[in-house]
Amino acid sequence: MNIGVIGTGYVGLVAGACLAESGNDVWCVDSDAAKIEKLKAGAIPIYEPGLPEIVERNLREERLTFTTDLDAAVKKSFVIFVAVGTPPAPDGAADLTAVFQVAAAIGRAMDRYKVIVVKSTVPVGTSEKIREILKKETDQPFDLLSNPEFLKQGAAVEDFMKPDRIVVGADDVRAAEILRDLYAPFVRTGSPVLLVDVRTAELLKYAANAFLAARISFMNEIANLCETVGANVDMVRKALASDSRIGPAFLFPGVGFGGSCFPKDIKALIDTGRKHKYGMQILEAVDAVNQGQAARFVEKIRKHFEGNLRDKRLAVWGLSFKPRTNDMRDAPSIKIIESLLADGAAVAAYDPEATDEAKRIFDGRIQLSSSNYGCLEGADALLIVTEWQAFRKPNFERIKGMMRQPVLFDGRNIYDPAQLRQLGFTYYSVGRA
Numbered sequence: 001m002n003i004g005v006i007g008t009g010y011v012g013l014v015a016g017a018c019l020a021e022s023g024n025d026v027w028c029v030d031s032d033a034a035k036i037e038k039l040k041a042g043a044i045p046i047y048e049p050g051l052p053e054i055v056e057r058n059l060r061e062e063r064l065t066f067t068t069d070l071d072a073a074v075k076k077s078f079v080i081f082v083a084v085g086t087p088p089a090p091d092g093a094a095d096l097t098a099v100f101q102v103a104a105a106i107g108r109a110m111d112r113y114k115v116i117v118v119k120s121t122v123p124v125g126t127s128e129k130i131r132e133i134l135k136k137e138t139d140q141p142f143d144l145l146s147n148p149e150f151l152k153q154g155a156a157v158e159d160f161m162k163p164d165r166i167v168v169g170a171d172d173v174r175a176a177e178i179l180r181d182l183y184a185p186f187v188r189t190g191s192p193v194l195l196v197d198v199r200t201a202e203l204l205k206y207a208a209n210a211f212l213a214a215r216i217s218f219m220n221e222i223a224n225l226c227e228t229v230g231a232n233v234d235m236v237r238k239a240l241a242s243d244s245r246i247g248p249a250f251l252f253p254g255v256g257f258g259g260s261c262f263p264k265d266i267k268a269l270i271d272t273g274r275k276h277k278y279g280m281q282i283l284e285a286v287d288a289v290n291q292g293q294a295a296r297f298v299e300k301i302r303k304h305f306e307g308n309l310r311d312k313r314l315a316v317w318g319l320s321f322k323p324r325t326n327d328m329r330d331a332p333s334i335k336i337i338e339s340l341l342a343d344g345a346a347v348a349a350y351d352p353e354a355t356d357e358a359k360r361i362f363d364g365r366i367q368l369s370s371s372n373y374g375c376l377e378g379a380d381a382l383l384i385v386t387e388w389q390a391f392r393k394p395n396f397e398r399i400k401g402m403m404r405q406p407v408l409f410d411g412r413n414i415y416d417p418a419q420l421r422q423l424g425f426t427y428y429s430v431g432r433a
């Protein structure tokens with residue numbers, strides 16, 4: 001099948017590459033000409049395990065084309081996915097500017113029947129607005145489907161290739177069948193394809209993210225209480241995780257969730273409620289707990305140094321919003337480092353994949369190392385902010401030998417408190433009194 005994917009970010013690039021991998025001819029479009037030039041040369045602008053190999057193979061076998069020419073891509077394609085960003089507007093609503101621009105451009109380019117699929121995460125009712133925009137721009141027939149994406153950055157290729165489920169929001173069953181057919185290679189092991197109406201599809205994507213975020217904020221709140229009353233969140237978490245009604249996922253306390261989805265999607269869902277005069281009380285609390293979590297971590301650091309960070313040198317391990325991605329959008333590391341810099345601390349940091357992003361964000365205000373040990377020389381404390389696998393079993397003697405004082409703030413609970421204390425560290429973590 002000939003397919004167009006508009007927007008080659010984390011979602012569009014993975015979707016386009018994986019659809020090409022299953023034999024389709026895919027035109028990936030982006031308005032960012034520099035990104036398209038890189039992609040044409042086989043350079044992947046994001047860190048996503050497994051993606052370079054698939055892009056390289058499908059470029060070589062000429063099933064994947066990168067272009068800025070949306071008009072040509074639409075004309076060549078039968079199914080067109082919209083995968084542009086929907087970032088937060090200042091009031092928390094989803095900014096739909098790019099989605100609407102792309103809808104109008106698709107409409108203008110249409111020369112015959114097309115199936116248009118909204119993959120971007122959009123608030124309830126957006127597809128109806130897109131339909132109106134398309135109708136204004138074209139007399140050609142089309143079907144409009146909603147197909148929210150559930151992939152996780154860091155495991156995006158695997159998630160796209162083996163999804164837990166595919167959701168197709170459609171008001172026309174025949175059009176939905178086209179998408180079911182396209183996804184058939186990915187659901188051979190029996191994952192369901194859920195056919196729902198368009199509004200339900202739009203809403204359920206937000207519900208999924210909001211629920212996962214709620215689990216994290218819930219655990220953070222319990223961890224904070226553990227610290228206050230002298231209990232151990234590790235054991236609380238294990239007890240909850242082994243309860244078959246609860247399950248183990250998304251129960252790790254830490255410095256709060258970040259990334260390009262949870263924070264913005266919660267705010268957008270709260271905004272949807274507000275617009276329909278329904279107060280999303282649980283989500284307001286999820287957001288509030290999350291906002292406070294990074295600040296609480298910084299407070300521990302301040303307290304240890306008796307409120308004076310002015311002459312302190314702090315080493316930070318992990319900058320991306322989670323491991324296995326270079327994405328720093330809304331990463332807790334930014335809030336934490338900005339607070340420490342405002343207090344006058346000097347910060348040296350290391351991240352396996354997010355150094356370029358960090359250079360752009362901090363613009364020379366922090367030192368960036370090319371290895372995890374590289375940022376430790378003379379440090380007054382080491383902060384674990386993102387739990388990359390390579391940080392889990394470091395050489396603690398080497399760490400201690402490089403630091404001015406062996407103080408460790410573990411924002412992800414990756415070390416054993418008893419072991420760290422035995423090694424001579426002053427060790428702080430989250431919810432483990």
Ligand SMILES: NC(=O)c1ccc[n+]([C@@H]2O[C@H](COP(=O)([O-])OP(=O)(O)OC[C@H]3O[C@@H](n4cnc5c(N)ncnc54)[C@H](O)[C@@H]3O)[C@@H](O)[C@H]2O)c1
Nearest residue numbers: 007008009010011030031032084085086098120121149153
């Ligand atoms: N990142 C995730 O893990 C994830 C998971 C599921 C759903 N989503 C949703 O998918 C959507 C895309 O997310 P993302 O993380 O891939 O975003 P992204 O910012 O990484 O990518 C968006 C791309 O769209 C391009 N673009 C913007 N305006 C354009 C236009 N007018 N024409 C052509 N291209 C244009 C940008 O240049 C960029 O390359 C969002 O709605 C997001 O909420 C994201």
